[in-house]
Amino acid sequence: MDPQTATQTLAALISNSNPQSNSTRANQLDSANQPLPVATRRISLTPFDKRVYTLLLQIPPGSFTTYSLLSKSLNSSPRAVGNSCRRNPFAPTVPCHRVVATGGSLGGFKGEHLSKIVKKTTASSDKEISRTTKKTLFTLDQKRNLLKKEGVRFDPTGQKVLGTPYAGFQCTI
DNA sequence: CCATTCCTGGCGC
DNA sequence: GCGCCAGGAATGG
Numbered sequence: 001m002d003p004q005t006a007t008q009t010l011a012a013l014i015s016n017s018n019p020q021s022n023s024t025r026a027n028q029l030d031s032a033n034q035p036l037p038v039a040t041r042r043i044s045l046t047p048f049d050k051r052v053y054t055l056l057l058q059i060p061p062g063s064f065t066t067y068s069l070l071s072k073s074l075n076s077s078p079r080a081v082g083n084s085c086r087r088n089p090f091a092p093t094v095p096c097h098r099v100v101a102t103g104g105s106l107g108g109f110k111g112e113h114l115s116k117i118v119k120k121t122t123a124s125s126d127k128e129i130s131r132t133t134k135k136t137l138f139t140l141d142q143k144r145n146l147l148k149k150e151g152v153r154f155d156p157t158g159q160k161v162l163g164t165p166y167a168g169f170q171c172t173i
Numbered sequence: 174c175c176a177t178t179c180c181t182g183g184c185g186c
Numbered sequence: 187g188c189g190c191c192a193g194g195a196a197t198g199g
Contacts, residue, residue: 078193108192
């Protein structure tokens with residue numbers, strides 16, 4: 001989508017996730033005539049998060065991009081882009097699943113990344129897949145399936161995406 | 174192909 | 187400030 005729509009979409013997502021401002025809430029009373037507690041979980045994004053998510057929303061379905069290309073559009077670093085993706089509260093509406101590593105490997109999804117996997121080599125558990133491993137493989141499967149459903153092609157191993165990454169970002173903020 | 178190493182920028186603590 | 191992290195590039199097997 002175009003940059004302006006992306007900005008509006010992100011603003012709407014933030015607004016919808018915070019249906020009531022804390023100040024409004026604090027002025028209301030519960031059935032016992034006590035003030036309602038302020039919301040415990042509020043979505044708040046850093047300015048950098050907003051810049052990243054605005055670019056993500058510009059990626060067309062069926063396409064993908066890389067952390068590196070995003071970082072170049074933002075004059076930042078791939079690692080910083082990954083940081084924002086990891087905290088994305090709007091996945092997959094804000095399509096962080098369309099961001100893969102340079103070279104086509106998947107990277108991570110929903111905060112899970114393959115680097116979190118520790119191989120157990122003790123005799124009793126060397127065939128056992130750790131809890132973290134299962135969770136990570138599951139979330140990466142979700143990412144892969146989302147991309148496939150949108151039309152992104154994978155190599156025969158299913159581990160790498162095929163094609164040219166999208167790079168037509170317009171950073172307006 | 175995989176492992177190591179160093180570099181990176183933003184953020185939570 | 188320090189240390190973590192959904193990355194990258196260079197290097198060496």
